[in-house]
Amino acid sequence: MARNEPTIRRVDEYLEAHRDVFERQLVELLRVASVSAQPDHDPETRRAAEMVRDDFQAMGIEARLVETARHPIVEAEWLGAPGLPTLLVYGHYDVQPAEPLEPWHSPPFEPTVRNGNLYARGATDDKGQMLTHLKAAEAWLKTAGRLPLNVRFLIEGEEEVGGAGLEKYVAENADRLRCDFAVISDTSQFAPGMPAITYGLKGLAYFELLVQGADRDLHSGTFGGAVANPINALCSILASLKGMDGRIQIEGFYDAVRPLEDWERAEFARLPFSEEAFREDLHVGSLFGEEGYTTIERKWARPTCDINGIFGGYAGPGPKTVLPCKAGAKLSFRLVPDQDPRTVDRLFREHVARVCPPGVTYEILTHHGAPAVLVDVDTPAVRAATRAVESGFGTRPVLMREGGSIPVVGLIKQHLGVDTLLLGWGQNDDNLHGPNEKFSLADFHRGIRSAAHLLAELASDSE
């Protein structure tokens, strides 16, 4: 580390001098509505990929678009440090749909600064966080003319839709993509001023359930009571998934769940977390979750089931006395170690077959699945990351788990054999996936500084 001291000072100075430039670049990227789930946004999704590629090329890193069935991967690498280890940086340039639009205080794709936060869809998830690693590399290249170790970048465009493009690409190019560690900034700090290293993520099993009654919409007076109503049937199926005790009622669902370890429950309990403040922030009268667990345990380490969307019949203004012919829901399970999404898929299908009422048919679409992740925290890489984050934020990061899913972490483990450092610069109230998504500009810059130091710390650890 000592050897790099003068260099890292110049890197820090470069970062300080380019704060405005970096913010402008982030704003430009956020203006591009790269909503991967919505085909009418495909041109903008591609445009975002091109902007990321161009940014690499501008700083002197070779970069290219790798085509997939849908949205391209931006692949880039700087391999000018033979003999030194290689870091893989993953990020994604695609964003969640912005709907519903009405609650946004400023348009989702017109980035707006309020109270030191930048508001826009994708601000924290993941354009802002992803960009910290690009700007860190840029600072090294513009000051030292090189990076402290070899770095590969994989910036994909299908993270929010669970697209198969990246998995196919990594699986087919595993040899070529070899690396020693991976880093992703797509998570949150524990709290403002409490940066974190996330060592556990939940998995995901996402489904769409479509229920069909008659072959056409019917008058609810003339036909009501004589033929099954698919919305009633759908509600009956969905209501059967979870009990009033917050436990999922699917047979066998908990069989593979690894219980929380005692040290984790103790660590979690020590964190400054107020259930009352959490409840007040959400403006609910009471919290609701699985009996026997704290809110942090529920969020980080217990499997969940949420209906993400439901539709059917008439939803316009006023009443309409229709007996609709079909209805559907999007729903997902968050999984914990050692649940297998394929097993959950099977158990869910068996459950629906068991509880579906008579008179309707149904179809289940599996959208995407990923197993949960738990990373060993007692490694040189985690210690290097700890020092880097401390340099960037001025305080030691805490160890935490997360309720979100980052399927690529499992992918990297499976195909490249390495664990991933999850260094999150966001906040829990950043509204990722909801209206008014935001990212603290102060944390943006602290993240860039941490990412820049990470390159040096990982290199020095390997010397």
Added chain:
Amino acid sequence: MARNEPTIRRVDEYLEAHRDVFERQLVELLRVASVSAQPDHDPETRRAAEMVRDDFQAMGIEARLVETARHPIVEAEWLGAPGLPTLLVYGHYDVQPAEPLEPWHSPPFEPTVRNGNLYARGATDDKGQMLTHLKAAEAWLKTAGRLPLNVRFLIEGEEEVGGAGLEKYVAENADRLRCDFAVISDTSQFAPGMPAITYGLKGLAYFELLVQGADRDLHSGTFGGAVANPINALCSILASLKGMDGRIQIEGFYDAVRPLEDWERAEFARLPFSEEAFREDLHVGSLFGEEGYTTIERKWARPTCDINGIFGGYAGPGPKTVLPCKAGAKLSFRLVPDQDPRTVDRLFREHVARVCPPGVTYEILTHHGAPAVLVDVDTPAVRAATRAVESGFGTRPVLMREGGSIPVVGLIKQHLGVDTLLLGWGQNDDNLHGPNEKFSLADFHRGIRSAAHLLAELASDSE
């Protein structure tokens, strides 16, 4: 009756000579998208009212628009037969929303003839059926220069939204609107070639249930399992309404239900109705309804509960891992004698209060309610109607009940003290309220002829 013979022949000839004109007039009226539930259609809804008023004036009947809080009533009357009884004709010029649009084979407001049927929103419900009474009056006025008895018309524009305009108007003008019988054509024949007099209608209690969780949409990973999901909660409430035996589970719901009489069950069983053909026509694997009752009994004489629409969270393409903050459903109960919609309102609210899961709040909106109707079939007016329908259709009408609700029938009984003759010219498969609504042009003309004869038969009965 004999005295009118030469006149009725001239009326019949007029009807025969004007078939094309009548069809063109119906098409013109159907082109006007008078969707009373949707405020953006308000100008067209008003336009439809004006067209109906103008048609009365063109045939020499005084008519005017009576303003209400929303859509005007068309009021018209011909009172040139002092000493003779007065018939009240009710109809409505407003239509159901056309959505969903995709399944329509021709646009809902571009009337199109296929196989002798006229396809358009409102074709049978109620523009086509309502118009039969206007054209019947026109034929009498153009041939005899008078009607056989006094006739009042009330053609409203809020039937499909349960608007309060007509009720207020009738209640406030009950003395002036006095009549001896009422007739409405807003029901169906029992089957093609089997015209019917409907002596029973179901009532209605229509609600909207809105469930609120947190104050904003959340990431289903970061927050899932820690806070109630309003869609899960909504489904749980809705699923509790009906059992697997098809019975409504609300405490006290069946207390006021009048059992079917033995003669009715026997009459219904004699009607040519195939449960298998009914099932096949709807393209369902099995029918579903309350145990212990036939399909006809379920449709006509047992209370039902249908969810008419449901909404919440993300319903666009692809997955979105959101934990939504709110969800809602429109749902309605069809009531039978002697259920009181106000009691059902109270029982429903008590039920939701009992079963609503923790962690969410809810709101219940009452959209509209009406009690069920049963009319005495052993009266001179019903016998006159029987003869009139036989003249129009060439066959004796059967007696039936209906699952639909026509709140105005209760209103007429309450404020004007008379029963209503429900003479329906539609078919069960006319798709009223659904896509591809239609009306048989042959039945349109048979209906006009029946309506024209009804005026004479009611007058002759009173001589």
